[in-house]
Structure formats: C-alpha cells, structure tokens
Amino acid sequence: MTRRLWGRASSGNVQKAIWALEELALPYEHIEAGGAHGIVGEARYRAMNPNGLVPTLEEDGFVLWESNAILRYLAHAHGGVLALPEEPRDRALIDQWLDWQATAFTPAMRDAFLQLVRVAPEKRNAAVIEASQAAGERCADMLDRHLASTPYVAGETFSIADIAVGCAAHRWLILPFEKAERPHIVAWRDRLAQRSAGSSVLSLPLT
Incomplete structure (x- = not known):
C-alpha cells in the first residue's frame, strides 16, 4: 500500500495526522508542504486539495483532507488502538x-x-x-x-x-x-x- 501525508510538521493539524499514523504503526511517506516548503499552491497539490491547506492524506489513490476527517478515517479503516467504540x-x-x-x-x-x-x-x-x-x-x-x-x-x-x-x-x-x-x-x-x-x-x- 502506498501512503503519503502532505503537510509541514509544524502545523497542529498535520501533527494530528502524524500522531494517528504513528499510533497505528502504519508506514507512510511524509512530504513537507505548506509555509516555507511551498507545494500547496502547485496545480498537482490543488488537484488533491483545492483548499491549498494541509494536511492531505493519500492512500492508494484515495485522497482525504481536513485533519479530523483523516483521524476518523484512520480509526474506521485501520482500527487498532484507535478503533471507534460500537456504542x-x-x-x-x-x-x-x-x-x-x-x-x-x-x-x-x-x-x-x-x-x-x-x-x-x-x-x-x-x-x-x-x-x-x-x-x-x-x-x-x-x-x-x-x-x-x-x-x-x-x-x-x-x-x-x-x-x-x-x-x-x-x-x-x-x-x-x-x-x-x-x-x-x-x-x-x-x-x-x-x-x-x-x-x-x-x-x-x-x-
């Protein structure tokens, strides 16, 4: 599985996604983007995330932005220590x-x-x-x-x-x-x- 996380590590929203990925021990490539790193204004990035913000998660062609949506997705899709309760x-x-x-x-x-x-x-x-x-x-x-x-x-x-x-x-x-x-x-x-x-x-x- 190919998994990439786009966003500068100094962003609080990106930090949420990093934390969740690390909790689940999921392998991923972290691409610094936003701020001094640029990238977010480029056409390729805007095609993934039209807001031009970070983070963006890319997983086998599936693209998701908004940090709390990423948290929910990882909890739903990968469970583990982040598995959501049934109740x-x-x-x-x-x-x-x-x-x-x-x-x-x-x-x-x-x-x-x-x-x-x-x-x-x-x-x-x-x-x-x-x-x-x-x-x-x-x-x-x-x-x-x-x-x-x-x-x-x-x-x-x-x-x-x-x-x-x-x-x-x-x-x-x-x-x-x-x-x-x-x-x-x-x-x-x-x-x-x-x-x-x-x-x-x-x-x-x-x-």
Missing part, C-alpha cells in the same frame, strides 16, 4: 470533542498563537492577543473541569479525540503568556506524552 453514545462523545476542538478551542487561541509566534514583536496587536487569550482561557477552564473526572476527553479510553484536543491543548499550554493553572489538563497531557506516538508530537516547539 453510538460513546462514539458520539468522541465526535463531540473532535468538533469542539475544531470549532471552539483552536479558533479561540488562533489569534494569540499567530500574534505571539508568527508576528514580529513590534507588529503585534495587544488587543487581539488579549481577546484571544481570554477566549482560550474560557475553553481551557472548561476542559480542565471536564478532565477532573475522566482520564481521557471522551471517557475511560484513549481515542482520536485525545489526539485532536491534545494537540490543541499542548499549543495552549506552551504559548508564551501568563495563564491560570490547569492541573487536570497538565496531568492528562503528561499521560498522553507517555505514549511513544504522542511524545514526539507533544515535544515539538511552537513555530
């Missing part, structure tokens, strides 16, 4: 947290991340950073309270929801500004980092 309610909880990461947590912190990591200090907008920080703190507070009563975001078992939310939470925790202590997020992040596939992703710096 519809348990599966719905995984979907709930995947959607929350994509529609709430990551958008909340995006401006703070861009301003603090990718914008020169003299060009930063303090008001934008403050608003994003406040929105991110609300999400982090909700997640921390949730993790006080469960070892993983969707219940007792590690799942693709932990990969998606874990990548976002890692970025939040290491963003360079003062934030409230979140002991339950930290303990959960540390559990995720004990997984060999998770440790390589959760040790990456912000770029």
Whole structure:
C-alpha cells in the first residue's frame, strides 16, 4: 500500500495526522508542504486539495483532507488502538470533542498563537492577543473541569479525540503568556506524552 501525508510538521493539524499514523504503526511517506516548503499552491497539490491547506492524506489513490476527517478515517479503516467504540453514545462523545476542538478551542487561541509566534514583536496587536487569550482561557477552564473526572476527553479510553484536543491543548499550554493553572489538563497531557506516538508530537516547539 502506498501512503503519503502532505503537510509541514509544524502545523497542529498535520501533527494530528502524524500522531494517528504513528499510533497505528502504519508506514507512510511524509512530504513537507505548506509555509516555507511551498507545494500547496502547485496545480498537482490543488488537484488533491483545492483548499491549498494541509494536511492531505493519500492512500492508494484515495485522497482525504481536513485533519479530523483523516483521524476518523484512520480509526474506521485501520482500527487498532484507535478503533471507534460500537456504542453510538460513546462514539458520539468522541465526535463531540473532535468538533469542539475544531470549532471552539483552536479558533479561540488562533489569534494569540499567530500574534505571539508568527508576528514580529513590534507588529503585534495587544488587543487581539488579549481577546484571544481570554477566549482560550474560557475553553481551557472548561476542559480542565471536564478532565477532573475522566482520564481521557471522551471517557475511560484513549481515542482520536485525545489526539485532536491534545494537540490543541499542548499549543495552549506552551504559548508564551501568563495563564491560570490547569492541573487536570497538565496531568492528562503528561499521560498522553507517555505514549511513544504522542511524545514526539507533544515535544515539538511552537513555530
């Protein structure tokens, strides 16, 4: 089977796909794309992913983009440690947290991340950073309270929801500004980092 993952490793969305592929021990070729690596504007790439974004997974001619769709596909197609539960309610909880990461947590912190990591200090907008920080703190507070009563975001078992939310939470925790202590997020992040596939992703710096 030919399997390729397109996208720069510094992308949080690409990191989700890398983590899942590594959890499943699936062989794949990783092609750096996006940002300084280019490629995403080329006609060949746009034919695969018309959004011109990363990641894109190519598997024996089957092409899929959107990071959480890739997580769901890998869980459905390859099972293993990422196998989805049979019980519809348990599966719905995984979907709930995947959607929350994509529609709430990551958008909340995006401006703070861009301003603090990718914008020169003299060009930063303090008001934008403050608003994003406040929105991110609300999400982090909700997640921390949730993790006080469960070892993983969707219940007792590690799942693709932990990969998606874990990548976002890692970025939040290491963003360079003062934030409230979140002991339950930290303990959960540390559990995720004990997984060999998770440790390589959760040790990456912000770029």
